[in-house]
Amino acid sequence: MSESTHGAIPGLIPPSPVSPTIDLQAPGARHGHLRLPWSRNDSAWGNLMIPVSVIAGDRPGPTALITGANHGDEYEGPLAILDLAHSLAPSEVAGRVILLPFMNHPAFRAGTRVSPIDGVNMNRCFPGGPDQSITRQIADYVFRALVSPADIVLDFHSGGKTLDFLPFAASHVLGDPGHDARCAAAARAFNAPYTVKMLEIDNVGMLDTAVESLGKTFVTTELRGGGTATAESVGVARKGLRNVLIHAGILDEPPEVGPSRFLDMPSLDCFTFAREAGLLEMLVDLGQPVRRGQTIARIWPTDRSGAAPEPCLAGLDGVLAARHFPGLIQPGDTVSVVAVEDPEAAAG
Structure with missing residues (x-):
């Protein structure tokens, strides 16, 4: 297959430019790039080169996509994925692991949430389009060529520059009980x-x-x-990544298990939004x-002193x-x- 058609996805018109x-x-460990032509002022015939690794064993098994x-300003996932791409041997693998450490590579290089090229938030533009920005x-390409053959997908996130979270893995409430249970079990x-x-x-538009x-x-x-990223947060990511691959049947080793508190986000009352600008x-x-x-917080005005702060109230009991x-x-x-404690999930 020639390079010009290697990225074409059957049934897709027009074909992907990636x-x-x-x-x-192919079996084995392969490390390369997803190449996307990008003509710009400093490189008329340039390309975006997005790192990708595939670790495929010689034993049959499922396919996992790890992103x-x-x-671009979230770092635990890339660090855990780079470590696994460097260390995982095909002999350990049943099936295939596709590793995409910097899915939004332009945003990652810029250290920004959204791409500096087109201003698009990747996690609000799926499934995308081959003739769009x-x-x-x-x-x-990720959706059609990498998600499509995958049995399980792990997409790493953290709060980036504007949020801080308790370290958690998550699934969503889904309409199908069986599907919901599978995702919850993996989380x-x-x-x-x-x-x-x-x-x-x-x-x-989310990948999720x-x-x-x-x-x-x-x-x-x-x-x-x-x-x-911290040593603690990257350690959580590394451990969790291997545990998910063990859960999927791709790695055959004992999981590393510790305590986990189960929380639920039952409604929009979980969220408190700012009504004023100021110092938090x-x-x-x-x-x-x-x-x-x-x-739970106060917002102080920054254009004057001697004024009362704006209170920010919790909408429900929880943590x-x-x-x-x-x-x-x-x-x-x-x-x-x-979020609220979820004793039913903890018991399960």
């Missing part, structure tokens, strides 16, 4: 310090939604944030209990699971997320 520089099907840097072209197997049944406030629409097992994470003062730290109506990270906040920003 082409892999390695054979994604990081869906948002750069970010949507990448999303289209449980990740074995983060917290396991969450997650409510998204904006799930249109696109993968789940195909009935595939999907796990996501939020592993702290602040636009950096958190009154509760992550993991601490809160009560409905409690003032503080996420918070705005920068010191300054704007109207509409998420101040905090409160």
Whole structure:
């Protein structure tokens, strides 16, 4: 197959402009790039080169797709994926592991949430399109060529520069009970310090939604944030990645298991949004209990002194699971997320 047609996806008109520089099907460990032509001022016939690795064993088994840097300012996933790409041997693998450490590579290189090329949030543009902007072209290829053959997808996230989370793995509430149970079991197997049944406030165009629409097992994470990574958060990511591959039947080794608290996000009452701009003062730290109506943060005005702050109230009883990270906040920003203990999930 020539290079010009290697990236074509059967049944897709027009074909994807993305082409892999390695054979994604062959056994063994292969490391290369997804090449996407990108003509620009400093390179008329240039390309985006998105790193990809495939570790395929000689034993049959499922296919796992592992992605990081869906948002470019989130680092635990890329670090865990790079480590696995370097260390995982084909002899350990039943099936295939596709590793995409920097899915939104332009955003990752810039350290930004969205792509600096077209201003598109990759996790709001799935399934994308082969004749659309750069970010949507990448999303289209990932969805059609990498998600399609996968049995399980793990997409790493953390809070980036603007949020900080308790370290958790998550699944979503899904319409099909069997599908819901499969995703919840995989999130449980990740074995983060917290396991969450997650409510998204904006799930249109997410990779999560696109993968789940195909009935595939999907796990996501939020592993702290602040636009950096810690030894603890990267350790959670490394352990969880191997645990998910063990759960899928791709790795044959005992999982590393520790305690995990089970939380639920039952409604939009979990979220508190800023009504004013100003300087944010958190009154509760992550993991601490809160009560409905409690003032969990205050927003102080920055254009005058001697004025009272704007109180930010919890919408329900629970624990503080996420918070705005920068010191300054704007109207509409998420101040905090409160999750509730889920004894039923813990018992299961």
